[in-house]
Amino acid sequence: MQFENTLSFAKSLDLKDELSDYRSQFHFPKVNNKPVVYFTGNSLGLQPKRTKKFVDEIMADWGDLAVEGHFHASKPWWDYHERLAEPLSHIVGAKKEEVCVMNTLTVNLHLLMVSFYRPTSKRFKILCEEKAFPSDQYMLQSQVRHHGFEPSEALVEVAKRDGEHYWRTEDILAKIEEIGDKLALVLIGGVNYYNGQVFDMQTITRAGKAVGANVGWDLAHAAGNIELELHEWEVDFAAWCSYKYMNSGPGNASGIFVHERHLKNDKLQRFEGWWGTKKDTRFLMKPEFESTHTADSWQLSNPPVLSLAPYLASLEMFDEVGMEKLIKKQKLIVAYLEFVLREIDKETEGSFEIITPADRGCQLSVFLHGQGRKLFDYLMENGVITDWREPNVIRLAPAPFYCSFEDMYRFGQILKSGIER
Incomplete structure (x- = not known):
């Protein structure tokens, strides 16, 4: 598939996503009155609404x-x-x-x-x-x-x-x-x-x-x-x-x-x-x-x-x-996230590198060059919930049950803004 780093392309992937209805079955935190882009399902998954x-x-x-x-x-x-x-x-x-x-x-x-x-x-x-x-x-x-x-x-x-x-x-x-x-x-x-x-x-x-x-x-x-x-x-x-x-x-x-x-x-x-x-x-x-x-x-x-x-x-x-459908979406959404990251990296002249190998699940770890904790804080303040690990790594885990392709695009734009800032 030929990816594009555009909002319209991300939305087109969401329209084809057979798991998209499950997103509405989870509670999302909000920042600035908007649902967050949630990348920390590898630390704590969101609450399903049926749990109560x-x-x-x-x-x-x-x-x-x-x-x-x-x-x-x-x-x-x-x-x-x-x-x-x-x-x-x-x-x-x-x-x-x-x-x-x-x-x-x-x-x-x-x-x-x-x-x-x-x-x-x-x-x-x-x-x-x-x-x-x-x-x-x-x-x-x-x-x-x-x-x-x-x-x-x-x-x-x-x-x-x-x-x-x-x-x-x-x-x-x-x-x-x-x-x-x-x-x-x-x-x-x-x-x-x-x-x-x-x-x-x-x-x-x-x-x-x-x-x-x-x-x-x-x-x-x-x-x-x-x-x-x-x-x-x-x-x-x-x-x-x-x-x-x-x-x-x-x-x-x-x-x-x-x-x-x-x-x-x-x-x-x-x-x-x-x-x-x-x-x-x-x-x-x-x-x-x-x-x-x-x-x-x-x-x-x-x-x-x-x-x-x-x-x-x-x-x-x-x-x-079933795990087969979850893994199918996981592979696609992580691949799209990687594409978005590499596009942003080109536009910001090598500000970070992905340290996760091809043998991976639902996580990309990104080593920041010269950005440090300030960039992480900027992401969090702007509605991207991600995870910081010393010395200079953020972990991104787009869980397929509730993360969307539009989330990946939104994250890329916020990341680019944070680096340029």
Whole structure:
């Protein structure tokens, strides 16, 4: 398609957009009494308007039924979490029994590492990307210390090459082969939060398992954003948050994946609680844990249904549309955003560069040359909600559910005005 950096062309793309009706189903903040151009769905997705109905339903049942809501609510609370598994399995490429919603992201990664980081005196190293998201760094450091190792010895970080903004798959594979039988775990962010790069998860997973390591993925920036086939890729485990591309609300519940080959392994170590026991005997208060032989067995406590309700509301939308259509629009709108950026860059004589590689999802990270924080502040003051990362990067994530092509054009004009100013 031959793009044009004009308002009429952007509007023509919106007219052809089969997801355009969903834009009106979200609440938009306003600046200067106009809806913003919202680029931070990679940090917190907008609120779907249907969310309130799902939350109000629980509040009404709580008021009318109190404790009886566990079994007699319109959506009984004791199995509320089960309603999320089927639509989530479609999003992450899993079987229903491999998926569960519980806790929050780093809590879940810690719990999963109880099962999948079982170091020995010989096989104890963990491979991750350099400058992983800080929470992952803290988690990995604390895990290896818990097992009596020093992070400097146990953690192996794969770096980007000098002068490059992204990781090369061949460098990761080479490092896996180099560590060999000392490698206990590969744990990488599937989509890098800083530069938006999508890692070749299938190839890296295959390489990690070939040397006998377990392989897990932090999918915080991947779930609801890119195509995932966790079951087919034979990933051991994964976890993700729900409040970014899946629009479930600030700090909301996390999802987990555990491959089916591990589900019936009763010798697998994990931390356990009563909500992970068999459903039909859970309330008999038996002294011994009985696994459900599903991902539900990693649950500890009864689910926080007021948190799950917004997640279920959003998953209903994902189920209506399907990941195929979302990814189709994502690719087109990100390509158009890139085109607009490059046109503005020509007109402003090289004021910035895009540091996101071609292997990407719904994010372009832009390194500003000489503009700095003042340009970011100008964008925010003029109705472009974006994200600042040190030293000089803004992250742009046009989520396909609610961003329009006209938004991309409007952003370009505001950006150009800010640079010229």
